[in-house]
Amino acid sequence: MTPSRPAAMDAWPPAWLAARAGLLAFGLLIAILAGAVSADEPALAALLKTLDLRGYTSRTAPPQFSGSTLDARQLSMTEYRGTVMVLTFWASWCLECRVDMPALERLQREFSSRGLAIIGVNAQENKEAVRRYAKELGLRFPLVLDRDGKINALYGVIGLPTTFIVGRDGRAIAFAIGPRQWESAPARALIETLLAEPAPGATPR
Amino acid sequence: MARKASYKSFEDLGIQNLGASANLTFSQQTFAESLKLPYPLLSDFPDRKLMRSYGVFNEKTMTAHRSFFLIDPQGIIRKKWMVENGGTTVVYSDTLLRDIREVLAKR
Numbered sequence: 001m002t003p004s005r006p007a008a009m010d011a012w013p014p015a016w017l018a019a020r021a022g023l024l025a026f027g028l029l030i031a032i033l034a035g036a037v038s039a040d041e042p043a044l045a046a047l048l049k050t051l052d053l054r055g056y057t058s059r060t061a062p063p064q065f066s067g068s069t070l071d072a073r074q075l076s077m078t079e080y081r082g083t084v085m086v087l088t089f090w091a092s093w094c095l096e097c098r099v100d101m102p103a104l105e106r107l108q109r110e111f112s113s114r115g116l117a118i119i120g121v122n123a124q125e126n127k128e129a130v131r132r133y134a135k136e137l138g139l140r141f142p143l144v145l146d147r148d149g150k151i152n153a154l155y156g157v158i159g160l161p162t163t164f165i166v167g168r169d170g171r172a173i174a175f176a177i178g179p180r181q182w183e184s185a186p187a188r189a190l191i192e193t194l195l196a197e198p199a200p201g202a203t204p205r
Numbered sequence: 206m207a208r209k210a211s212y213k214s215f216e217d218l219g220i221q222n223l224g225a226s227a228n229l230t231f232s233q234q235t236f237a238e239s240l241k242l243p244y245p246l247l248s249d250f251p252d253r254k255l256m257r258s259y260g261v262f263n264e265k266t267m268t269a270h271r272s273f274f275l276i277d278p279q280g281i282i283r284k285k286w287m288v289e290n291g292g293t294t295v296v297y298s299d300t301l302l303r304d305i306r307e308v309l310a311k312r
Contacts, residue, residue, distance in 0.1 A: 054238055056234075060231065061231075062231065063229055063231055063232070153228075153232070154229070154232060155231070155232055155235055156228060156229075156231065156232030156233055156234065156235030156236040156239075157235055157239075158235075158236055158239045158240070159239045162235060162239070172231070175235060175238070177235070177238055177239050
């Protein structure tokens with residue numbers, strides 16, 4: 001394997017296939033991979049279902065990353081602890097992202113004062129392409145550059161857009177492969193629900 | 206993914222497919238959902254024990270050689286495929302299925 005290959009590609013050749021004859025139950029493994037929203041959050045689960053978002057188990061922590069933003073700032077995910085994060089992976093050539101990104105920008109303007117943080121992670125494009133795109137669509141939320149694709153690989157992103165939602169306590173709530181109606185009533189209800197959750201360190205209700 | 210499309214052919218032969226990589230479970234979950242994979246993925250992160258025990262881990266590049274193993278119900282490896290060209294050659298399900306049928310016919 002050549003070192004010049006993008007990290008996202010490097011990450012996957014190690015995938016093997018172990019073929020196993022006979023009847024073995026892998027139900028447990030499947031359950032872990034599929035994830036499930038804990039049963040005590042039926043309202044949240046219903047919203048995720050309506051929005052076609054895949055929920056995580058309550059203990060799933062998203063991988064931590066840091067990267068350089070379009071405005072040359074070093075952004076670390078840890079800075080956002082206590083906020084509701086929407087982490088969206090995108091590229092300027094991604095047609096469906098062109099609908100998602102301005103919608104997320106409007107949500108950012110509406111909810112940021114209450115603790116919503118939208119962060120875009122670009123897929124291996126150069127700074128100029130990202131700058132043009134941000135200007136064209138009027139995006140003001142942070143756009144992280146991922147020239148070598150390391151953050152994309154860390155999150156297992158292979159299709160765009162892919163969007164992750166993280167709660168105030170830092171746990172991964174749900175993700176979506178493909179575009180969603182981010183300004184719809186259920187999406188707003190989901191944001192409101194997550195914003196209403198206590199931030200870490202806050203006294204539990 | 207060819208393997209996804211021909212998953213039923215593997216099932217019909219009584220084969221359970223498993224994918225393994227040194228990626229985080231989190232990353233694998235996104236990957237599996239993106240491709241709608243019908244079989245489980247196993248995370249060999251961080252110690253890469255599985256890859257090492259199968260002898261396909263390259264300590265220098267910290268990557269595994271792309272490979273396939275056919276394991277029988279007694280846990281014995283009946284066949285292995287090491288992907289050529291440093292793991293970049295596409296392995297088609299038809300090739301795997303043909304070889305598996307051959308192995309099964311000999312039993």
